[in-house]
Amino acid sequence: MNWKEFLEDRTRLFWFVHSAGWFGFALVHYLGSLLHDLRDIFVVIIFLNAYAGWLFTVPLRYIYRRVWNFSPIKIALVVIISSYVTGVLWQIVKNINYWEIYKHGYKPDFLLMYTQSSLWSFYIVLSWSCLYFGTKYYQMLQVEKQNVLKANTVAHQAQLKMLRYQLNPHFLFNTLNAISTLILVKENKTANSMVTKLSEFLRYSLDKDPMKKVPLESEIQALELYLAIEKVRFEDRLTVTFNIDEACQKALVPSMILQPLAENAIKYAVAVQEQGGEIAITVSQFANDLLIEVADNGPGAEIVNGNLHRESGVGLVNTKERLQALYNKKYSLVVSHNKPSGVKVNIRMPFELT
Template identity: 40%
Template sequence: MGLDQPFFDDKNRAFWILQSIGWSGYFFLRSLSGFANSMGWMWIVHTLLLTATGYSLTLLMASLFRRLIRMRPVLTLILSLSAVLLASSAFSIIETWSYATFIKPDSKPAGVEYMGAILLNFSLLAAWAALYYGINYFLLLEEQIDQREKLEGQASSAQLAMLRYQLNPHFLFNTLNSISTLVLLKQTERANAMLARLSSFLRYTLANEPTAKVTLAQEVETLKLYLEIEKMRFEDRLRPHFRIEAETIGARLPSLLLQPLIENAIKYAVTPSETGADIWITAKREGQAVRIEVADDGTGQASEIAASPSTGVGLANIRDRLSQAYGAAHRFDSKQNDKGGFSVIIEIPFETGEQAR
């Protein structure tokens, strides 16, 4: 295993390492204490037996605790203390017998005398149990936190996908309706051309995940594909203008974020006017942010457009998508512009490919 791998990634391996280190430390310290008190070499045999006993008892306790840890806390506490008390009694009996056998062969312990070391052994095994539960409860908590973060991420992705997909059918309905009209009018060449462009647009957009971010350059290319379709419907009445600063083309933003705004401008500025309307898509860098504006010179009042139920759904979806992607680190405004038309202004953090991952 690499040094960069978390120690508790393999819980079984971590347990055996800690178990071995802990009881090796116990053996070393008790042996050192015995030699310091001139207990002789038989103290090593005695300490080795105690170490093996403690090692074995704690393995049995670990097997039991793995089942107890998922019970109700009160039940876990009662049963764990009972197990520690029982193990401490067994440990004390073995320690007393070993001491009488290897260190003081003349002593003959009997009855309750075998419980002479129970206090020390209970403290030792209780500390081991507390450490076991402390580590495992911590790992369970981390596991639950990771699971919650994963579920929250999945929920956020699902919501973003839902918002993206909610925007697409409106455009598809309008386009297919236009194709149907062209077929009814027997304008088959225009219908075929429009269908081919729709196919290109869908192929381009479906290549991106609904929750993915694309560069502004990619988003502009998508808008141009969309506008080619709409130009077949409105011809010279639809006059789009792109003013994209060069330093913003690598900025990342949620895919298909701007298409509903263009669709909104077409619906409320181009469609009602016999002469059509101009639509401006501008993007410029402002410090650590990118300011994107979609504006038209239609005759509709901004307040009336914003209050429209159809527009409200589109604008609300875009606002929700921005909130999901950037939290409070964005700006979304709509207003009547100085050309008498409607403007939507978006400001998002400037992110490149490295930052947006």
């Protein structure tokens, strides 16, 4: 049993705090009795009184649980009345203990004397009641806080899943459209090759949990599957070069983070040029960051404040939102002009190993 489980068990926590509180009460009174040079028998009275207080305050727990949902005024009245009655009963027992044991059977002249000093006992019980309600409210706040955190986590996971699954229909539409075109022009062999590669890519994509990060080497494999599909379309017009540091192969990255960037480069750099184009993927480590660059040699684009004006799909927007959801402010995505021509996308994220 660890402390977290212990504190979350309300019943066990109540009995522990309840017993520890009354033991502390007895200990304080015992230390105080040493200053008055009282007989040793007084120690027995102290612990009998503490035990009586322990017993009398137990029913208060069940009373307060029944009135928990009452209005604040009604709760206050119940607390005051219950604390006063309990304090009086406890004080009667304390007086009996003192007179019967310490005073050797002393009998007061009036029965009301058994209730003398009840006000002090009332304060003690009232303090117990306030501590009980304070602890209960604190536990409620902690539960509510955990519920809010769980709700935020669920919403966060739903957002990530939505962003991740946006990629499949987007990519699928483009690929199926290309296959349809190949069939219309009777390039059946090429179309069949694309269907085969598409099935492999989708199998890989759907097998990956969108909530989990994957090693970079797995992400590169997925990208190579995607590029193999595009190679069927563009043949020699598409050239891809990889420059991956060996130390980065095991680094964790969001699944399918490279594919939309490569798709953008193909759409705006390769497809628009008769001679095709080249895409260069570079990954390196700098201090505690992982640096990813996807660059092309296309005609370029208008870039303002690190954003593409031509962007109208889900590629870069999706990537930014996923990075924001996963890393908060611990990332950057910058779009800039490539030299001598084209566009490059640079991503910085925390370097994490599997």
